Amino acid sequence: MRPTTLIATLALILGAHTALAQNGHAMNDQTHPAHHRGTVVTVQGEGEVRLTPDRAAVTIGVSAQAKTAEEAQKQVNRAMDRVLRDVKALELPGELLTTSGISLFPVYENRPRQMGGEAQEPRIIAYRASNTVRVRLDDVARVGEVIDAATAAGSNTIQGVQFMLQDENAAKLDALRDAVAKARTKADTIANAMGRSVETVLDVSEGGVRTPIYPQRGQEMFAARAMMDDAGTPVEAGEIVVTAMLSMTVRLAD
Structure with a gap:
């Protein structure tokens, strides 16, 4: 190999090593960024x-028990029709009615074990039907009015009230x-x-x-209404505390 060719080859090899070293150093800088200085x-x-709640939802319902499933369901349907009619007649602001539950199930009676015999199967003695509706409104001051109208129309269950915010x-x-x-x-x-x-x-x-939602239980509503006789159902919304x-x-x- 001529001297000039050897020198050129060495120069190429050294140049390649230098480029690899520089690239490797650059890659290390990207992978391990400098730490923040100072304390x-x-x-x-x-x-x-x-905030004071400006929206509420009350869940009202009707339940009935009868000898047959058909009769139990008919009783509930008739009562709920009256409840929905009277609640809608209130023309509540932001009103939204949503069916939240429908159920129909048999009611059993446990029969005693005969002396010296095997346990007897429970027997069906009736059927129980229920229908619940969630009523949302944007005027918390009228929650008691909704409860009063519903119970007067035939509602016999109140599952509770929730207070919330329109613009959460x-x-x-x-x-x-x-x-x-x-x-x-x-x-x-x-x-x-x-x-x-x-x-x-x-x-x-x-x-x-x-953002917690504060419920008030239905039992408390019925107890308060019974104590107030003919007066409306008292409802206190309180306040909602939003934390971050x-x-x-x-x-x-x-």
Whole structure:
């Protein structure tokens, strides 16, 4: 091999090794990014919003028992027709009626074991039918009116009342804003105590937003109505507390 050819070959080999080394170094930089410099602090923020419910849902129903399944179902159908008619006549704002349950099942009687004999099979003595409807309305002050109209028309079961918000998303966002503000206040307080200041926010992680729905049991409704005689059913909506949690990581200035 001529000297000039050997020199050219060595130059190509050295160039290839240099390129591979540079590429490998670049790949390492992408895989292992540089760590944040300075003091890093992580704080928790819990925000809340308290609001008066502006939407409610009451579940009312009719149940009946008869010798035959057909008669039990007919009794329930007739009573529920009257209940729906009278509730619709109230012309409630935001009214939405939804059937939430229909059932029909036999009622059994356990027969005693004969002396010295085998246990006897239970026998059907009647049938029980039921129909429940969920009534949603956007005026919580009229919940008692719905219950009174339904029971007067033939409803004999009330499964409870739920209070909620029409615009739940807006309440959740307000709770998140409050959580961010409280987390930042914590970070600033820690920084000031150390004689430092917050340079920048590195990360915010949402921990979830909770909007509870407060139910009032049907037994309480019937008890209150019985105590009030001819007066309307008293209903207190109370307030709904929407909470939000988050974690905030900040870097302190040197």
